[in-house]
Amino acid sequence: MILLWFACTRVTLPVEAPTPARTPVAGTASDDRRSPLPPFSGVDREQARYVGSEVCSACHPDAQAVWAGSGHSGAMNTLAEHKAAYNPDCVRCHSTGFGYPSGYKTTKDATLAAVGCEACHGPGSGHIVAPAPGYGSLGRDGTACVGCHQPDNSPDFSFDAYWASILHDRAAAPPAGG
Numbered sequence: 001m002i003l004l005w006f007a008c009t010r011v012t013l014p015v016e017a018p019t020p021a022r023t024p025v026a027g028t029a030s031d032d033r034r035s036p037l038p039p040f041s042g043v044d045r046e047q048a049r050y051v052g053s054e055v056c057s058a059c060h061p062d063a064q065a066v067w068a069g070s071g072h073s074g075a076m077n078t079l080a081e082h083k084a085a086y087n088p089d090c091v092r093c094h095s096t097g098f099g100y101p102s103g104y105k106t107t108k109d110a111t112l113a114a115v116g117c118e119a120c121h122g123p124g125s126g127h128i129v130a131p132a133p134g135y136g137s138l139g140r141d142g143t144a145c146v147g148c149h150q151p152d153n154s155p156d157f158s159f160d161a162y163w164a165s166i167l168h169d170r171a172a173a174p175p176a177g178g
């Protein structure tokens with residue numbers, strides 16, 4: 001189970017190098033304190049910046065609708081309800097790009113205060129100025145999920161079952177050139 005009792009009083013600036021967790025969080029003791037990055041492709045990891053899910057909605061309204069109805073869009077609200085919205089040990093999996101230069105830092109970063117599109121597909125600044133197939137390709141095997149859906153916090157995780165409830169496939173893609 002997730003431990004809820006050690007909420008910090010403010011967001012600590014992320015550290016770049018992995019550090020041992022000060023407080024043992026089930027399943028995360030050996031992780032660093034940045035968001036797990038999925039194995040997205042078609043993204044320049046040096047240059048691309050996070051832009052927020054709202055930017056995607058104009059061209060991918062169906063994917064946006066699925067996402068808005070999913071737990072991912074409310075993931076920071078969940079932390080707030082548990083008085084953990086300032087705890088980096090929680091925020092890193094409940095937000096987008098925490099610990100990276102253009103990622104979520106404070107509650108003022110409202111557009112990144114969720115497990116947004118880019119938490120899975122990768123930072124989208126390049127794609128939105130030159131939209132094309134190839135950006136953020138993930139595969140359908142769960143490798144995009146298991147950095148966050150770890151056995152201790154998501155014991156029932158199976159890609160097929162979980163993907164089925166957030167499915168947003170080809171029918172949701174915009175027409176070419178859109």
Ligand code: HEC
Pocket residue numbers: 035036038071072074075076078079092093094095115119120142144145146147148149159161162163165166
């Ligand atoms: C950046 C971390 C992160 C990644 C990557 C991620 N998830 Fe999640 N997921 C979460 C969090 C956090 C929640 C809980 C949200 C809440 O309710 O507050 C969640 C919840 C869910 C839920 C809702 C579970 C329920 O019973 O309510 C589904 C379904 C889901 N994720 C599917 C997936 C799939 C499929 C993938 C991979 C394609 C994935 N997730 C990748 C963090 C992540």
Ligand code: HEC
Pocket residue numbers: 002003004025028078079082084087089090091092093094147148149150153154155156157
């Ligand atoms: C390693 C990534 C990770 C970390 C760290 C993490 N969570 Fe989560 N959290 C998840 C995922 C993934 C889910 C969805 C699990 C599922 O439904 O299978 C989740 C679900 C939850 C839920 C249940 C949401 C719901 O309504 O169903 C709560 C509450 C929660 N997390 C609080 C916290 C708190 C508080 C912390 C910090 C102590 C924390 N989480 C740290 C990934 C994480």
Ligand code: HEC
Pocket residue numbers: 051052053055056057058059060117118121123124125127128131132133134135136137173174175176177178
């Ligand atoms: C200006 C319109 C536009 C915006 C904004 C936009 N996209 Fe796209 N996107 C496209 C087009 C066009 C394609 C190619 C369509 C196709 O593959 O049929 C595409 C393809 C994709 C693909 C599929 C890639 C593939 O290889 O099939 C993903 C994933 C994606 N977009 C995610 C996003 C995300 C996430 C955002 C926000 C960060 C976003 N898009 C913003 C137009 C846009």
Ligand code: HEC
Pocket residue numbers: 053056057060063064065067068072115116117118119120121136137138139140144166168169170171172173174
């Ligand atoms: C929890 C992880 C996750 C989130 C959040 C997420 N996606 Fe996806 N998305 C996937 C996966 C997995 C696929 C299927 C594998 C692939 O096409 O790479 C996919 C596929 C797509 C595709 C291609 C569909 C096709 O038919 O090829 C588009 C477009 C897309 N997503 C857009 C978005 C947009 C826009 C958002 C936010 C509103 C979003 N996604 C949020 C995981 C996610």
